[in-house]
Amino acid sequence: MLHLPILRFGEPYTSLEVDEVTHFLTGEPIARVSRANGGLIQRDMRKANRAREALRAIPIDELIARVGRAGELYMTARLPMGDGMQTADEFAHAQSASTGLPERMCRANMKKNAFVLGEMRSVLTSLTRGLDFDVLATGHGVERDVPISYQAQSPVLGLVLPSNSPGVHTLWLPIIPLQIGLVLKPGPQEPWTPYRMASAFFEAGIPREAIAIYPGHADVGGAVLDACARSLIFGGTATVDRYRGDPRVQAHGPGFSKILLGDDQVDQWERHLDMMVESVFINSGRGCINASGIWASRHTREIADAIAQRLAAIRPLPPADPEASLAAFTVPGVADAISNAIDAELKVPGVTDVTAAYRQGGRLVKEGKADYLLPTVLHASNPGVPVAKQEYMFPFVTVVECPQSAMLDAIGPTLVCTAITCDETFRRRLLDAVHIDRLNLGPVPTSRLNWLQPHEGNIVEFLFRARAFQTAPLQ
Amino acid sequence: MNWHFDPASGSPFWLERAKTLGWDPRREIRTFADLRRFGGFEDEWLRGGPVQRWVPRGLAGKPVYVFETGGTTGIPKTRINVDDFRIDYELFSTTLPDEHFPKGANWLMLGPSGPRRLRLAVEHLAQYRGGICFCVDLDPRWVIKLIKNGWTEHLHAYRDHVIDQAVTVLSANHDIRCMFTTPKLLEALALRLESMGSTIRKSGISGIFCGGTEFTPQWNRFAHEELLDGAYMTPTYGNTLMGLAASAPTGPANGYKITYHAPQPRAVIEVVDFEDADRVVEYGATGRVKLTTLTKEFFMPGFLERDEGEREPPCDRFPWDGVSGVRPYRAFASTTTVGVY
Numbered sequence: 033m034l035h036l037p038i039l040r041f042g043e044p045y046t047s048l049e050v051d052e053v054t055h056f057l058t059g060e061p062i063a064r065v066s067r068a069n070g071g072l073i074q075r076d077m078r079k080a081n082r083a084r085e086a087l088r089a090i091p092i093d094e095l096i097a098r099v100g101r102a103g104e105l106y107m108t109a110r111l112p113m114g115d116g117m118q119t120a121d122e123f124a125h126a127q128s129a130s131t132g133l134p135e136r137m138c139r140a141n142m143k144k145n146a147f148v149l150g151e152m153r154s155v156l157t158s159l160t161r162g163l164d165f166d167v168l169a170t171g172h173g174v175e176r177d178v179p180i181s182y183q184a185q186s187p188v189l190g191l192v193l194p195s196n197s198p199g200v201h202t203l204w205l206p207i208i209p210l211q212i213g214l215v216l217k218p219g220p221q222e223p224w225t226p227y228r229m230a231s232a233f234f235e236a237g238i239p240r241e242a243i244a245i246y247p248g249h250a251d252v253g254g255a256v257l258d259a260c261a262r263s264l265i266f267g268g269t270a271t272v273d274r275y276r277g278d279p280r281v282q283a284h285g286p287g288f289s290k291i292l293l294g295d296d297q298v299d300q301w302e303r304h305l306d307m308m309v310e311s312v313f314i315n316s317g318r319g320c321i322n323a324s325g326i327w328a329s330r331h332t333r334e335i336a337d338a339i340a341q342r343l344a345a346i347r348p349l350p351p352a353d354p355e356a357s358l359a360a361f362t363v364p365g366v367a368d369a370i371s372n373a374i375d376a377e378l379k380v381p382g383v384t385d386v387t388a389a390y391r392q393g394g395r396l397v398k399e400g401k402a403d404y405l406l407p408t409v410l411h412a413s414n415p416g417v418p419v420a421k422q423e424y425m426f427p428f429v430t431v432v433e434c435p436q437s438a439m440l441d442a443i444g445p446t447l448v449c450t451a452i453t454c455d456e457t458f459r460r461r462l463l464d465a466v467h468i469d470r471l472n473l474g475p476v477p478t479s480r481l482n483w484l485q486p487h488e489g490n491i492v493e494f495l496f497r498a499r500a501f502q503t504a505p506l507q
Numbered sequence: 508m509n510w511h512f513d514p515a516s517g518s519p520f521w522l523e524r525a526k527t528l529g530w531d532p533r534r535e536i537r538t539f540a541d542l543r544r545f546g547g548f549e550d551e552w553l554r555g556g557p558v559q560r561w562v563p564r565g566l567a568g569k570p571v572y573v574f575e576t577g578g579t580t581g582i583p584k585t586r587i588n589v590d591d592f593r594i595d596y597e598l599f600s601t602t603l604p605d606e607h608f609p610k611g612a613n614w615l616m617l618g619p620s621g622p623r624r625l626r627l628a629v630e631h632l633a634q635y636r637g638g639i640c641f642c643v644d645l646d647p648r649w650v651i652k653l654i655k656n657g658w659t660e661h662l663h664a665y666r667d668h669v670i671d672q673a674v675t676v677l678s679a680n681h682d683i684r685c686m687f688t689t690p691k692l693l694e695a696l697a698l699r700l701e702s703m704g705s706t707i708r709k710s711g712i713s714g715i716f717c718g719g720t721e722f723t724p725q726w727n728r729f730a731h732e733e734l735l736d737g738a739y740m741t742p743t744y745g746n747t748l749m750g751l752a753a754s755a756p757t758g759p760a761n762g763y764k765i766t767y768h769a770p771q772p773r774a775v776i777e778v779v780d781f782e783d784a785d786r787v788v789e790y791g792a793t794g795r796v797k798l799t800t801l802t803k804e805f806f807m808p809g810f811l812e813r814d815e816g817e818r819e820p821p822c823d824r825f826p827w828d829g830v831s832g833v834r835p836y837r838a839f840a841s842t843t844t845v846g847v848y
Binding site: 049 | 659701724725726734
């Protein structure tokens with residue numbers, strides 16, 4: 033069986049404590065993962081500056097070329113995985129086995145990661161708004177005849193990663209070419225991407241001392257946040273609330289992404305059905321960018337009914353089946369808890385389960401050790417019901433009836449908003465709405481991202497501080 | 508049994524309890540196994556007063572201490588003490604190697620004091636070995652509140668405040684060579700000293716008696732390899748109700764496994780089946796820790812601790828059963844804030 037050691041800035045370290053990663057269907061162990069202790073991280077942070085120095089010895093242009101090669105290796109090569117080796121197919125198989133995500137979705141997420149690596153120059157140009165990379169490397173420069181300075185706020189970026197969707201790794205891939213080291217705490221069911229990506233980076237010539245990986249429990253996540261001056265953490269609403277206002281931490285939580293249909297377009301809602309279904313269903317609804325709400329002032333029952341008909345036939349398939357589109361829940365009890373929560377939501381007047389009419393049996397399906405939740409479409413007759421702003425980690429959407437004039441006040445925080453409207457007043461209000469992060473005007477699925485644009489906080493602005501800088505010649 | 512159930516010497520609690528048993532413990536308890544007849548000792552009996560009901564009449568007139576355990580929320584458990592903590596720590600003293608814990612050396616007690624037994628006990632240990640004990644306090648109940656409320660900044664500030672005091676005492680030429688502390692505070696102290704270009708050993712410490720919270724083999728190894736700089740550390744498992752369980756020798760040869768042995772015959776640890784507390788599990792098997800305390804001051808048969816672990820066989824130094832891998836009992840683990848200080 034594979035063993036994944038702790039990686040202490042490139043140095044493998046085998047812990048006396050290991051956690052097993054198991055197959056979600058059979059319960060059989062797939063890998064043993066060394067468990068870090070918090071003190072290890074605190075102590076290793078003495079080497080954080082060395083990580084940045086090793087990267088600064090390589091020009092950003094060269095790092096961009098190397099991560100590009102790493103992307104090719106990540107997609108195609110047989111790479112070290114702990115004390116063994118793993119092909120790309122074996123990687124997708126293992127990732128599917130521990131996360132419950134169908135293999136074809138694992139491969140799709142690999143493509144996303146590889147795309148970002150391959151397009152790194154464009155990604156960085158966009159994230160830095162066209163800044164000369166030398167300014168980041170040296171800390172200062174001149175732009176339009178004005179001196180400018182960008183100061184890195186930390187030699188390393190800490191990441192407390194989730195297990196739900198391997199696509200989130202795209203967020204940290206630009207860090208290495210920015211000459212900042214990585215301190216990764218993998219999600220418990222998804223250690224695979226951090227390790228494979230680190231191997232691909234090393235094979236492509238990224239210095240080993242630039243990357244640390246600390247698998248472990250919650251205390252390890254806490255230690256990463258304590259030890260790194262800048263960190264990203266992924267979690268639920270409680271996590272986001274806890275770190276709100278903390279300049280050291282960028283917390284990524286539920287997206288509560290939504291589609292809004294304006295009064296001027298809602299009568300043609302059928303034109304946008306494919307877009308709505310894709311937004312809800314792609315990647316098994318696991319991402320923060322999947323739509324969990326569709327809001328309109330009329331036709332909401334027909335919209336809910338049409339989406340429900342499209343999704344009602346979806347059934348769990350074996351993870352290697354090329355048609356598999358539904359991910360399993362691999363943590364015992366989670367699917368039951370979500371299903372029970374939805375049942376409780378349905379007791380609120382004005383809320384109905386539209387999918388229930390189109391399928392036999394309940395939404396919770398148990399197959400072996402795996403639990404599945406079948407796609408679920410609710411209808412809410414008013415925006416005041418709690419489920420109107422709820423998100424779950426499977427294809428779940430509430431179609432909410434709400435007057436257009438009340439929509440923006442009622443939707444709450446929204447990571448991705450796709451608005452279907454040509455009403456200039458409404459478009460202006462949408463552009464001004466500060467609780468909307470990414471805004472799509474027009475029929476763009478919420479799940480379809482332009483990778484050249486920042487996602488939920490610009491990572492460059494988080495890591496670098498623009499400051500005043502002047503020089504004068506010395507006699 | 509004669510002492511605890513004789514109306515002239517027993518405590519009001521046990522004398523009252525005896526009236527409800529329907530049998531006479533003085534006649535019918537002949538062996539350790541017979542203690543099962545008392546059934547389980549209930550946690551709640553130790554919460555709330557009057558505390559005098561636990562003082563054996565035979566000890567009337569002696570100065571009585573009360574020590575608490577738990578108490579972050581609600582009423583803590585209490586245990587009365589006259590001399591037990593001194594006896595327990597004198598016995599523990601015999602397990603400390605003199606080359607690392609030199610007789611006459613001064614000590615630093617870096618950990619919880621307040622209503623706990625630790626401060627007085629460690630101070631007595633230092634005095635018993637001919638030294639003087641310096642103390643730095645830590646309030647674990649406040650630490651738990653900081654954690655539960657997510658006040659991380661305050662948590663770090665409080666930790667730094669405690670470590671600041673420890674570093675100051677260690678730098679003040681008091682010839683402190685021995686220390687009691689908890690794993691978390693030892694880690695914080697070692698990292699602070701390292702950031703100052705020093706180490707635990709360079710600060711003068713040659714022997715550390717460490718305990719108070721969960722102690723894993725990995726952390727034990729990490730401490731030995733990266734924190735102690737050659738200082739000697741002995742892990743312990745103890746609490747107000749038991750006394751102090753010393754550990755058998757540990758190191759790379761046994762994978763840094765920590766096995767504790769209770770201070771028999773004053774206290775006995777058994778590892779029992781999760782479902783049947785009267786059944787001791789096989790050697791190597793996992794079960795819940797069951798504690799029986801049998802001193803003149805305190806009789807507590809069959810108390811189920813909030814910990815679990817693996818049953819270990821006797822060893823040369825401790826010819827009776829031990830327990831390894833001690834960790835929070837799984838049924839409570841998710842609701843307990845552990846390892847906080």
